[in-house]
Amino acid sequence: MFANNTYLMVIYNPAKYFYIMTVTVLFHKENGVGYITLNRPEKYNSFNRDMAMCLQEHLDDCERDEEIRCIYVTGAGKGFCAGQDLAEASDPSNVDFEKIVREHYNPVIRRFRNIEKPIIAAVNGVAAGAGANLALACDIVVATESASFIQAFSKIGLIPDSGGTFFLPRLIGMQRAAALMMTADKVMAAEAAAMGMIYKCFPDDSFEAESKKMAAYLAQMPTKGIGLTKRLLNHTYDHTLEEQLEMEKDVQVEAGQSEDFKEGVLAFLEKRKPIFKGK
Numbered sequence: 001m002f003a004n005n006t007y008l009m010v011i012y013n014p015a016k017y018f019y020i021m022t023v024t025v026l027f028h029k030e031n032g033v034g035y036i037t038l039n040r041p042e043k044y045n046s047f048n049r050d051m052a053m054c055l056q057e058h059l060d061d062c063e064r065d066e067e068i069r070c071i072y073v074t075g076a077g078k079g080f081c082a083g084q085d086l087a088e089a090s091d092p093s094n095v096d097f098e099k100i101v102r103e104h105y106n107p108v109i110r111r112f113r114n115i116e117k118p119i120i121a122a123v124n125g126v127a128a129g130a131g132a133n134l135a136l137a138c139d140i141v142v143a144t145e146s147a148s149f150i151q152a153f154s155k156i157g158l159i160p161d162s163g164g165t166f167f168l169p170r171l172i173g174m175q176r177a178a179a180l181m182m183t184a185d186k187v188m189a190a191e192a193a194a195m196g197m198i199y200k201c202f203p204d205d206s207f208e209a210e211s212k213k214m215a216a217y218l219a220q221m222p223t224k225g226i227g228l229t230k231r232l233l234n235h236t237y238d239h240t241l242e243e244q245l246e247m248e249k250d251v252q253v254e255a256g257q258s259e260d261f262k263e264g265v266l267a268f269l270e271k272r273k274p275i276f277k278g279k
Contacts, residue, residue, distance in 0.1 A: 022040065023054075024038070024039055024050050024051040024054055025037065025038060025039055025051055025055050025058055026039045026076070027061075029065070029067065029068055031216050032069045032070060032216070032219030032278075033068065033069075033072050033212075033216060034061075034062040034065070034068040034070070034072065035072050035074075035215075036055065036058050036062075036071065036074075037073075037074055037075065037076050038051060038055070038073075038074070038075045038076065038080070039051075039075075039076045040076075040085075041075075041077025041078070042077075043082065044078070044079035044081070044082035044128075045075040045076060045077070045079055045080065045081045045082065045131070046081065046083055046085040046086075047081065047084050047085055047104060047105075049088065049100075049103075049104065052100075052104035052105070052107075052108065053104075055108055056107050056111065059071070059108070059111040062115065062117070063111070063117070066278070066279075068117070069218070069219040069220075069221075069223040069278040070117060070120065070218040070223070071117055071120070072120050072122055072211070072212065072215040073119065073120065073121050073122065073134075073138065074121075074122040074123075074124050075123075075124055077125070078126075079124070079126045079127075079131075080121075080123040080124055080126065080127040080131055080135065081127055081128070081130070081131025081134060082126060082128045082131055083129025083130040083131045083132075083152060084100065084129060084130055086156075101161050105130055105161055106162075108134060108137075108162075109133075109134070109162055109163045112134070113230075113234055114234075116228065116230055116231060117223060117230075117278075118139050118140065118218045118221075118223065118226050118227075118230070119138045119140075120138060120142065120214060121135035121136075121140070122143075122207075122208075122211040122212075122215075123135050123141060123142065123143035123144070123149075123189070123198070124147065124207065125144065125147055125148075126148050126150065127143075127147065127149050128148075128152045129151070129153055132149045132150060132151060132152075133161065133163055133164035133167065133168070134162055135149075135198075136163070136167045136168060136171065137162070137167055139230060140199050140214070141197075141199055142198065142201065142202065142207075142211050143192065143198055143202075143207075144189060144203075144207040145189055145190060145201050145203055145204055145207075146188075146189070146204050147188070147189040147201070148186045148187060148189065149187045149189075149197065151164065151181045152184050153181070153184070154181060154182055154183070160181050164181070168181070168197070171196055171197050172195050172197050189201035220276060221276060222258070222260035222263075222264060222274075222276040223260075224255070224258045224260045224278050225258065225260060225261070232247060232251055235247060259277055259279040260277065260278065260279060263275060263277070
């Protein structure tokens, strides 16, 4: 590990040459939390194909691993994610925009929304373009006070992808969303929190501790019920009230059959702290 948090891997090939490959996504798990770190700090963690594919693999691992009950996504170095690596996208011999959106970003957004575990975006610096919208697709977004969010697409003639046109209007309203997308104005974290774009911002010097404390707390919660809540929230904008009430009934029955519910009630009756297992 180097000072800028870049991890390097030495690879040997049959031609008897050694070469070095940067590990573009770091991962470890601790106390029920799966920590995912985008790791191209020299590029402000802008996405290339390798990073996109690695992120999808780590999210799949987090979904399958019953020990992981909360997912924490952040960036290495000074930025969260500056969006697409334009050097990759503008190279005619490389992947094109259709493939980038279809294979890189859309699968990540679907995983963020469909994994029935809480996902925190810990925005430690600039979140621009697809990087901003990836954060907004997570369940809870927290940021450092010095972090910023920029819908940078209009500056280069593109449209907001990665679910931006879906999530941002729902978070802050159509007028604000349209203005931010068209002007590409920078929004600092405190303003983003005030307008409801994100949940909360923390002072830079306490951000890592506070955001990880939140992840550890969620990992000890009845995460079966939290996952079911997420399922309901995913349908709240496409259901009528009657349809949502019916779905709440069905999902509440499922929650009531969980081990977490039984443990929660038993702990209440026994006047002790519950020990939830996410089942």
